[in-house]
Amino acid sequence: MTDIVVKTVEELKSAPEEYREAVGKLVISHAINELYGAQVFDEPAIALAPNPYAKWLTCRVAMEEYGHHVRFKQLGQQIGIPEERMMPGSAKKPLSIFEFPLKTWEEFVAIKLLADLAEILQVEDLLHCTFHPLRNLARATMPEERFHAQFGEDFSAELVKTPEGKARLQAAVDEYWPYLPKFFGGSKSKNNEIFRKWKIKQRTNDEMREDFVRRATEVAAKYGLTLPEVRQAA
Numbered sequence: 001m002t003d004i005v006v007k008t009v010e011e012l013k014s015a016p017e018e019y020r021e022a023v024g025k026l027v028i029s030h031a032i033n034e035l036y037g038a039q040v041f042d043e044p045a046i047a048l049a050p051n052p053y054a055k056w057l058t059c060r061v062a063m064e065e066y067g068h069h070v071r072f073k074q075l076g077q078q079i080g081i082p083e084e085r086m087m088p089g090s091a092k093k094p095l096s097i098f099e100f101p102l103k104t105w106e107e108f109v110a111i112k113l114l115a116d117l118a119e120i121l122q123v124e125d126l127l128h129c130t131f132h133p134l135r136n137l138a139r140a141t142m143p144e145e146r147f148h149a150q151f152g153e154d155f156s157a158e159l160v161k162t163p164e165g166k167a168r169l170q171a172a173v174d175e176y177w178p179y180l181p182k183f184f185g186g187s188k189s190k191n192n193e194i195f196r197k198w199k200i201k202q203r204t205n206d207e208m209r210e211d212f213v214r215r216a217t218e219v220a221a222k223y224g225l226t227l228p229e230v231r232q233a234a
Contacts, residue, residue: 004198007132009078022194023131024081026201031072031086036098037115038065045108054105054155061112061151064144071137078133097179109159110172112152117219118183118212120145125208130199156223170225178230180216184209 004019006012012020042062049055073086097115102108123145126138159165185192185205195201203211213227220227 005130005132009075009133012079012131012133018194019131019198019200020079022191022198022200023134024076024079025191026126026134026195027072027076027079028081028086031069031076032088033098034065034069034072035086035088038062038069040098040100041102041108041111044102045105048102048105048108050105057151058108061148064148068141068144071141075133075137096182100176100179104168104172106159106165106168106172107176109152109155110169110176112148113156113219113223114152114173114177114180114216115183116145116148116152117216118180120149121184121208121212121215125201125203128199128202134200153219153222156225160223160225166224169223173220173225174228177216177227181209181213181230184212 004015006015006019006023012023042058042065046055046058046062049058073083076086077083100107100111102111120142123138123142126134127142129135129138156169159169187204187206189205192201192205196204217227
C-alpha cells in the first residue's frame with residue numbers, strides 16, 4: 001500500500017523500508033546541494049557584489065542557504081542519517097551545476113534569476129509531501145527561496161538599464177543556462193518513480209523540467225533576455 005502519511009520522525013521508524021530510504025535520499029540531496037550552493041556561489045559572490053547594498057543582500061542569501069543546509073542536516077540526523085553522508089566528500093555527489101566556475105557579478109545574478117527558480121520548483125514539489133517533517137521544512141524554506149529568485153530579478157532589472165550591463169548579463173545567461181535542465185534528473189529515474197509511488201514527490205522529472213523551462217523563458221523575457229537552446233539527454 002502506497003497511501004500512507006508519516007507525521008513525525010518517530011512514525012518514520014515503522015514506515016516501509018523503501019519509503020524510509022526514499023526520504024533519506026531526498027534529505028541527503030538537499031543537505032549537500034544547499035551547502036555546495038552556499039560555498040560555490042553565494043559566499044564568493046559577496047566579494048563580486050558592486051556596492052555595499054548588493055553585498056548586504058548577498059550576505060543574506062548566503063546566510064539563508066547555509067541555514068537551509070543546517071535544517072536539512074538536522075532533519076537527516078533526526079531520522080538516523082550520519083552527518084558525514086550529508087557533507088562534502090560523501091558518496092552522494094553534488095549537482096553538476098556546481099562545477100560552474102563563478103567569475104563575475106553578472107554570472108551570480110544569472111544564477112539567482114534562473115537556478116533559484118529551479119530550486120523553487122523542487123521545494124514546491126515537497127509542499128504536499130507525505131512525510132510531514134520534510135513537508136514542513138519545505139514550507140519553512142519557501143519564502144527564502146522566493147527571496148533569492150526575486151534577488152535575481154531585481155539585480156537583472158538594474159543590469160539591463162544599460163546596453164553594456166544587459167550584454168554582460170545575456171553572456172552570463174548563455175554560459176550558465178546549459179547546466180540547468182539537468183538539475184531535474186533523467187527522464188527514466190528509478191528514484192523519482194519511487195518518490196511518486198509514495199507521494200513524497202508529486203511530479204516526474206520531465207514534468208518539472210518542462211515547467212521550469214517555461215517559467216525561466218518567461219522571467220528571462222521580462223528583462224529582454226533569451227535562453228540558448230539546449231539538447232536534453234534522457
